[in-house]
Amino acid sequence: MELTWQAIAFFIFSALTLGGGFAVVTQRNIFHAALFLMLSLFGTAGLFVLLIAPFLAAVQVLVYIGAIAILVLFAIMLTRRLMGLTISLNQQWPAAALAMLVLFGVLLLVLTPVGDDILGQNWSANLPTDGDTAPEVTYITVREIGVAFSTQNGFVLPFEIVSLLLTSALIGAIVVAREDEAI
Amino acid sequence: MVGIFEDLGFEAGLAAVLGNLVGVVVLATVFLLLPIFTIWVERKVAARFQNRIGPNRVGPYGILQSFPDVVKLLGKELILPRNVDKIPYLLSPIIMVAAVVLIVAVIPLAPTIIGTDLSIGALYFVSVGSLTTIAIVMAGWGSNNKYALLGAFRTVAQLISYEIPLVFSLLIPILLVGSLSMQTIVEFQDTYWIIFYVPTAAVIFLVSNIAEIGRAPFDLIEAESELIAGYMIEYSGMAFAMFYLAEFLHAFLVAVIFSVLFLGGWQGPLAQDVPVLGIAYLTIKSFIVYFAMLWVRMTLPRFRIDHLMAFNWKFLVPVSIVHVLVTAGIWSALPEPDLSGGWFARLGEEFPRMALNLVASVVIAVVSLRLLRQYAEQERQRLSEVTAMVEHKQYPLATTGQGAQSNVIVVGTGSGD
Amino acid sequence: MELGQWAFVAAFFVVAPLLPIAPIVLNRLLAPSRPSETKLDVYECGVETVGDTWGQIKVQYYLYAIIFLVFDVEMVFLFPWAVALGSLDFSAYLAGLVFVFLLVEGLVYAWRKGALEWN
Structure with missing residues (x-):
């Protein structure tokens, strides 16, 4: 395989994502774990750029790093004396490891030709391999996303449902957070 | 290159x-x-x-x-206090400056001179800007100092709150232009600048950006009298200077971005043909905006934190949401004018759209300010009653309980260098 | 080409952190370093520090963060809508109107319940 600049970038971002993720689960200091989570999310944003989905990349940074990570940090601070705890492996790790293995297996079957060999033809998504010529891909622009959001043939109903979901999340959060004050 | x-x-x-x-x-x-x-x-x-x-x-x-x-x-000692959490402590000033420098990538300096004209330029500006929040949390946490942590959390609360009116007011030029690319936004303004369509949105954008930099009157995040410089307290030497560098650079970049979004960027006579003129126009516009920001900084006293939050959530956010909806309504109801003619023809063609938007924007400003004034008069009335009662030794402060706190007026100390 | 533009951004991401690192390193090399017990202590205007730094924060911060997160996600959905609006008919505007109104409801609820107050 030829080592293109794209490939190098892909390896760097994958390393950031995986390495960050690994550090999140192994770090004993929960604040450091949160910082590594941001690193991992940043790597994902880079992967989105490589997939020519810049809108998703910007959203990834804006929402996940700029908002959700901040929320995570606030949640950490909200919990008294979390710093003093040494967080060790809890009892759930075998279940998590099993789930990971299953997910990995499914991805392997669906995304690579291995699936075809084991489960018969046309099982895997026919992604191009090194031998094939790259297929024509049309990249989605922000305008097209917007058109899809607001036309009847597109996703206008999911679009509104998202809003409903966000509102209920907001109301739910307020109710939970102010529980003690007996609203 | x-x-x-x-x-x-x-x-x-x-x-x-x-x-x-x-x-x-x-x-x-x-x-x-x-x-x-x-x-x-x-x-x-x-x-x-x-x-x-x-x-x-x-x-x-x-x-x-x-x-x-x-x-x-450069000659000042760089003190690394005991008990700091080294990695976040040292990374913080670096991320702070880097996040601000990254904004430069999408600024169109002239018709042909731009770092890179990303298709999502405007969103990139917001995304990268949100990275400063991370730097502040890291500084607050890493310093291992109560004042730093308190300052950091106050700052973060302020930054995330003001990001909402900032983005809503940013949506308005995007809506008019129909693109997120910075260069396209500037090109749109070759007839009228966007500030002529939506002056209210421009003001909201500038105000929320000043808050985002943490400048007076929004500088209570580094209030020297209560928080002794907030999250920067444990920093010294160049590491401390980096926070200031980031602030000054960010302040100027805000002026530049404002000029690009609302004042036509490099647009001006002959700028299309002579790129240097474009840079000159952008520089002049930016410095005028920068001067306005300084004017605000030197004139207004500091906000109190509850006022700061109320001003954002109960005034800027609702007004900017209403503005987005009104402008979007006008924009999608009006037919697209024919913009194929010469410059003067386009000026005429574009005029009705511009005028209608301008009127709507001014109406929004007038109505919201009137509501604000009404509220202020009520508050003043209530306050004078309370003061009268205090003077007659009836001490309502003790009896009304909850309301007591909001009756105390604290005037900020202004800003000093 | 889109990716070429991002190569430029990637270069920015590499160079941007180096710019602040340079003066800090220079400062480290040039400036004197005479650490002492008091100098390295927590700075609290000379008063001995009491208690734990990483104490509990107020629920209020968390509430603001939640409300912010909800609005942030909303804005992300509104960006494509705003970009496409000019080329679509009025029904697209109505779709956005309903979307925003549902969220304004959330804001009104938060306001009514006092979640926006700073105590």
């Missing part, structure tokens, strides 16, 4: 990397050195506002004052 390296015989990919790197270094360094000048401007203007002379020893009008300051800072 890439072409030069290709001519020198580098392989195409490598040439792209080298060319980009050189371009970035030049662009970023130019902008990074700007604060050396803007700090002088700021000190001089601040001095004049306070009836002082300001720096006047080094160079003509003290213009070289920043250079000895830099040298002095």
